[in-house]
Amino acid sequence: MRAGGHTRRRVLSVAGTAVGAATLTGCGLFDDEPEPAPEPDPLQPLLDEALALAAAYDRAIAAQPDLGVRLTSLAEDHRAHAAELARLIGTALPSASAAPSSSASATDGDTTADLRKAEQAAQKTAVAACRTAPRERAALVGSIAACRATHAEALR
Incomplete structure (x- = not known):
């Protein structure tokens, strides 16, 4: 343990979790909006x-x-x-x-x-x-x- 009470492993784990959550949020996993319907074919x-x-x-x-x-x-x-x-x-x-x-x-x-x-x-x-x-x-x-x-x- 360091003086601040956090180990390097703990800090990296929290940082990795934050990056992972940000990535999932950015990929649309948590989006509430449905995909738009595809345009019908002109024919x-x-x-x-x-x-x-x-x-x-x-x-x-x-x-x-x-x-x-x-x-x-x-x-x-x-x-x-x-x-x-x-x-x-x-x-x-x-x-x-x-x-x-x-x-x-x-x-x-x-x-x-x-x-x-x-x-x-x-x-x-x-x-x-x-x-x-x-x-x-x-x-x-x-x-x-x-x-x-x-x-x-x-x-x-």
């Missing part, structure tokens, strides 16, 4: 739209099976877009839901007109996304925009 709206369009086609086909030949390939295009967007974003596609609900009151004209409007709106979203997409994503987004425009014309 997420396109993915959501592709899934919604595929579901809309599935509902139209269920409501009017005679449209199946005409609409099935269009729905498959949207599922392919969704799969590729999910891969690019790095997210999983939602699991397949139950069979689509049918709407017995829809007519051929109403169904295809509604789908055409949805395609036109989705095509505008894709064009806007293409304008702001990085080069490595622009080709895919441009292809999706073109496909949606083609679908709108096919539904005339």
Whole structure:
């Protein structure tokens, strides 16, 4: 023991504890603030739209099976877009839901007109996304925009 009552070992131990506590405090261990949520991927709206369009086609086909030949390939295009967007974003596609609900009151004209409007709106979203997409994503987004425009014309 020294004259002040503290040994060198005791002083070093206290100093080491203080440094360790300061380090833990600085690393965020004791922070009460939650981590901010990550920003959603800019292509997420396109993915959501592709899934919604595929579901809309599935509902139209269920409501009017005679449209199946005409609409099935269009729905498959949207599922392919969704799969590729999910891969690019790095997210999983939602699991397949139950069979689509049918709407017995829809007519051929109403169904295809509604789908055409949805395609036109989705095509505008894709064009806007293409304008702001990085080069490595622009080709895919441009292809999706073109496909949606083609679908709108096919539904005339």
